[in-house]
Amino acid sequence: MRKTTYLLPALVVAIVVVLSSIFVVDEREKALVLQFGQIKAVKEEPGLAFKIPLIQEVVRYDDRILSLDTQTIEVTPSDDRRLVVDAFARYRIADVVQFRQAVGVGGIRVAEDRLSGILNAQIREVLGADQVTSDRILSKDRGELMIRIRDSARVQARSLGLDVVDVRLKQTNLPQRNLEATFDRMKAEREREAADEIARGNEAAQRVRALADRTVVETLSVADRDANVIRGEADAERNRIFADAYGADPEFFAFYRSLQAYETSLKGDNSTMVMTPDSQFFEYFKNELSTNGSVTLPDPVARAEAPDAPAPDAPEAPEMPEPFNLTPVDPAPVDPAPESPEAVDPTPEAVDPAPAPEAPEADTPPADN
Structure with missing residues (x-):
């Protein structure tokens, strides 16, 4: 019983000592004894490892790729535009x-502070170098500048036992105090380019408009010329026809022109004319009563055959109050003939009768001597 009492605690202590001397190294980390x-020892391979209990301790460090966000800083490129x-x-x-010797017991926190200082210094040095302008930083050359920052920071980070894998510029903006001025300058530049484009467009439009106006004027001029030529030929043909008609029968031509004058002057629902009853305008309206009471119009053909024959006595016209209304019957629509150069008075009095052919002189016998 007494041996069992001492053996059990000794066994427990032995188990605790053995367990405290064994530790496991994960594949995502490295360990220092x-x-x-x-x-005393470096454990980089994953698996079981041993240490002296109560005397030795194990410090673990992450072996994966870590991320570090730097603080926002201002840099001044060679063109003096702060970014x-x-x-x-x-x-x-x-x-x-x-790494342990460089940062001591501070670990990752101290290492990131020192690495952040290295990165900020290299960013200022590379972006503030000669021939590095703000336009270049914001262009496709930005990738080359980030590689230069990474290489420079990698050399200095080796003293900390660190390997800088990559450096990226997340944002590159103007300071707030310079942002509005830059936007105004960009806006003015864009407005100037827009004004140039508008001016060129207006110039092109003016050229097209002038060409179109000239084409319209030329087309209208040609059309007016052709129309005047056709109109002149038509007027000449009309005058020729009127001349032939006048030469064939002057009296009938005068009668026809009088009818055209009546049609033109008596248009409308109600026409009122004030004139004397014996006016020559209504020469062909003077009717002659026949023996049976019918109305007989003057025959222009007969009058043409016998122009010197005296007209029969017309009945005395009754007195009528003036003015009087004439409501003619609407004839069939006839286009009024245009005036010819040789205008003829529609009244028969205005037309001179054709001169009678002179009788040939009678042959007189020679007188006897």
């Missing part, structure tokens, strides 16, 4: 022994 602050730069970096612990 420290003894009173001194590095606000926000960057981030990707790094990993390359040498845990050197």
Whole structure:
């Protein structure tokens, strides 16, 4: 019983000592075995490892790629346009022994503070170098500048046991105090380009409009010329026809022109004319009563055959109050003939009768001597 009492606690203590001397290294980390602050072993391979209990301790560090966001800083490129730069970096612990010696017990927090200072210094140095303008930073050359920042920071980060994998510029903006001025300048530049484009467009439109106006004037001029030629030929043909008609029968031509004058002057629902009853305008309206009471119109053909024959006595016209209304019957629509150069008075009095042919002189016998 007494041996069992001492054996059980000794067994428990032995188990605790064995378990405390064994530790597991994960594949995502590296481990250092420290003894009173001194590095005794480096465990980089995953698996089981041993240490002296109560004397040695194990410090673990992440072996994966870590991320670091730097603070926003202002840089001044060679064109003196200040820029606000926000960057981030990707790094990993390359040498845990050197890392432990560089940062001590501070670990990752101290290492990131020191790495952030290195990155900010390199960003200012690269972006503020000669021949590096703000336009270049904002152009496709930005990738080349980030590679230069990464290479420079990698050289200095080796003293910390770190390997800088990549550096990226997240944002590159203008300071707020310069942002509005820059926007105004950009707006003025765009407005100037727009004004140039509008001016060129107006110039092109003016050329097209002038060409179109000239084409219209030329087309109208040609059309007016052709119309005048056709109109002149038509007038000449009309005058020829009127001349032939006048030469064939002057009296009938005068009668026809009088009818055209009546048709033109008596248009409308109600026509009122004030004139004397014996006016020559209504020469062909003077009717002659026959023996049976019918109305006989003057025969222009007969009058033409016998122009010197005296007209029969017309009945005395009754007195009529003036003015009097004449409501003619609407004839069939006839286009009024245009006036010919040789205008003829529609009244028969205005037309001179054709001169009678002179009788040939009688042959007189020679007188006897």
